[in-house]
Amino acid sequence: MPKNRIFYDLFESVAETLATMGKELKRMVEESDRDKRAVVVSRLEDLEHKNDEATHQLFTELGRNFITPFDREDVHALAMSLDDIADCIYASAKKIHFYNVNPNETSIQKMAELIELGTKEIQVAVNCLRDMKHLRKMTESLIRINSIENQADDIYDLSIEKLFQVEEDFKSLIKKREVFQVMEKVVDKMEDAANTVESIIIKYS
Secondary structure: OOOOOHHHHHHHHHHHHHHHHHHHHHHHHOOOOHHHHHHHHHHHHHHHHHHHHHHHHHHHHHHHOOOOOOOHHHHHHHHHHHHHHHHHHHHHHHHHHHOOOOOOOHHHHHHHHHHHHHHHHHHHHHHOOOOOOOHHHHHHHHHHHHHHHHHHHHHHHHHHHHHHHHOOOHHHHHHHHHHHHHHHHHHHHHHHHHHHHHHHHHHHO
16 A cells, blocks of 8 residues: 555545535535525535535645556546536535425435435445454445445436426426436446455455
């Protein structure tokens, strides 16, 4: 394992930002005041930019360092999937706000809850990459992420089915469907990150 620990530092920074973004998204959908929700969207934008900078630095270090802590393709895949999670969380908040969708719907609330839980598990798994001494803890987080993704799929399917049954306004239907789609995509990207971490564990444990 290389002495250069910059990759771990950057991945842990990104994972911490994601956990904060998950918490902020949950806070946003629980807020009834649209102006206050706008403040949270602004915070999420700042966090997404912070994450972009860290991801860019990861790619810079990948090009600069011949030796990496694990396979270069895994470094790249993990960085991309974590960046995608951040992008989709911010996109979820933007769509809810700009479309003026009432987030006080059970499906949106539950999806936000799963996203918050998922980002916490991502942080646990990523933080354990540094020394690989907590394989059971990592594996348990990956299993929980997979469970979260399955739950999100079920909620998404039921939400879309219900939406087409009860929503009579075509514009509202499109707006809500896009919100459900992007929130479900967040959890899909979490599973991608979990799969990459699992690949690293298999290779190096």
